Amino acid sequence: MTSMRPPRRSAAFAVAVVLGLLVPPTASASGPVAPGIDHRPFTVTTGHGAVNGHLLTVDLHRARLGLLHPGSIAARDEVPDMANARGAVAGVNGDFFNISSVHEGVEPTGSSVGPEIAGGRDRKGAVPAGQRFGPGLPTGTSTWDVFGVGVDRRARVGGLDLTxxxxxxxxxxxxxxxxxxxxxxxxxxxxxxxxxxxxxxxxxxxxxxxxxxxxxxxxxxxxxxxxxxxxxxxxxxxxxxxxxxxxxxxxxxxxxxxxxxxxxxxxxxxxRLVAEDAPPFRFAVGGFPILRDGAPLAGLDAGELAPRTAAGASADGRFAYLVVVDGRSAVSAGMTVAELADLLRSFGADDAVNLDGGGSSTFALRGPGEDAATVRNVPSDGKPRPVANGIGVFPR
Missing domain, CATH: 2.60.120 (Jelly Rolls)
Structure with missing residues (x-):
């Protein structure tokens, strides 16, 4: 019989506690948002201090994920605005994007680094690795890596090619x-x-x-x-x-x-965008892998603390995990990318990607009985940053 509960990895996280600086997360509140969608604010204690964050667990048998975007690819918008425009009950920011330019007279486009697929429609490809924004890529990864959901309704981390x-x-x-x-x-x-x-x-x-x-x-x-x-x-x-x-x-x-x-x-x-492994993606957003087959990738940054956003999938693809942690404040220290991988593993993710962080990290939620999604984390800019895209969570 298939379990209706998301998988846990308490043993794996216990190892992370011994080898790293994390202790198990403690929930300050939790509860269902809609069928198959569960929200849990949490606090993690690290060697750098307390870190506050939000976990959204999505059962893809009962809910779905989709791309949030501002309409045009070369444009930006705030996560709650994109979520409300699409009717999402929750959303997080997505991929890194063209935020600045060093070429005189050439404006930054605001468009994302990696690929986008929305509703099975190919929207864009990935820029060369030397032109991306964000932390260095781990060995064996590329700008064509994505987090997404296939036509089989299973979440996964995979690669795309442009043919x-x-x-x-x-x-x-x-x-x-x-x-x-x-x-x-x-x-x-x-x-x-x-x-x-x-x-x-x-x-x-x-x-x-x-x-x-x-x-x-x-x-x-x-x-x-x-x-x-x-x-x-x-x-x-x-x-x-x-x-x-x-x-x-x-x-x-x-x-x-x-x-x-x-x-x-x-x-x-x-x-045409083609998935490197079957089946085709119905939804995909760019991000670089940090967790693969339950193990953090080698060479993840373990030095810089920052607000972080990540997305992960259970081993069977049924459950998706969206995580935002706050940072750069007196009450939340932020995390390294290596710590983020351990955190996703502790929640049950088998594969995961790092998404844009820093001032872009945003978690928006429309709770039961509420009319609109609002920001629930504390963006380090003091307000939501307009971003290129995001991941939306929708009831079926």
Missing amino acids: GYARTSEGTFDLEGLNQYALAEDGIGVFTSEWGPMSRVRSTCGSDASRETPCSAETEEVVVRDGVVVAEHEEPGAGAIPRGTTVLVGREDGAAELESLDPGDRVRVRP
């Missing part, structure tokens, strides 16, 4: 980007109406190894409407992209390939 092409009568060009603030060197990326009106110049700045590399001097943009090239430009443009229109942006060798296209040429553009 795409632009096919013309002259040949086929490989696509290496989908609605991304940074393209791989020599690559071609696709921008759709979901990108929004933000300029596409940022996609040709930086390099595979560094965000600070100057913007490329070799660029080309091609506008395709209903499968036909209608315009070409030497530099990426800005402005809303109408439905039925796609914009191809190339840099270096990718720009040279696009220069072979002329107005009137027919082009078939097909970008």
Whole structure:
């Protein structure tokens, strides 16, 4: 018989207590939010002091997860606003995002580092590792790693690949980007109406190894409407992209390939995100793995204390765990990434990812009888930070 209770890992956490600085979390309150959704505020005592946080346990047989987003990919909004707009009963912030720019005259786009899938629809791909924001990636991980839920309704941590092409009568060009603030060197990326009106110049700045590399001097943009090239430009443009229109942006060798296209040429553009392991994701958000098969990954940062947000899955994928811990205050010290992995394991997660932290860490909840989700943690900025995306929790 399948247990109706989320799995526990008290023995694993006891080991963490001996080897680390954590002691078991104590709940200050707990209770069901909706069928299959349970909220528990907690306090953890560490060698750095007390840490306050929130745990949301979601039974995916009785509730569901989905992507929170502000509409346009190149945009930001606060977690409670995104949750209320989608009718979620709870939400946490999601992936790291393009929060700043070192290129003169180029605005930060606000778009996320990693992939996004919402309702089975591919929204965007991942930027090169050298162009990401956030702590260093653990060995063996990449910007294409995600936390999500498959079409089988099971939560998991996995990887995505972009398999795409632009096919013309002259040949086929490989696509290496989908609605991304940074393209791989020599690559071609696709921008759709979901990108929004933000300029596409940022996609040709930086390099595979560094965000600070100057913007490329070799660029080309091609506008395709209903499968036909209608315009070409030497530099990426800005402005809303109408439905039925796609914009191809190339840099270096990718720009040279696009220069072979002329107005009137027919082009078939097909970008697609593919899961590295079955089944396909119905919902996915970028994050870097910190827990795999019940064990923290090697090399996780064990020095910097900060507010943290994380998402995990039970071994069978039935239960999802969303965690936010506060930090940078007199009442909550924050955690290291290594401590966060141990914490997720103690709650029952077998696999987990680290999401954006610091001032972005936000937990919003609409309790029983309440009209709207509100912030329940203490954001270190003193107020919720607008973020690129989040994870929403919904009743079935």
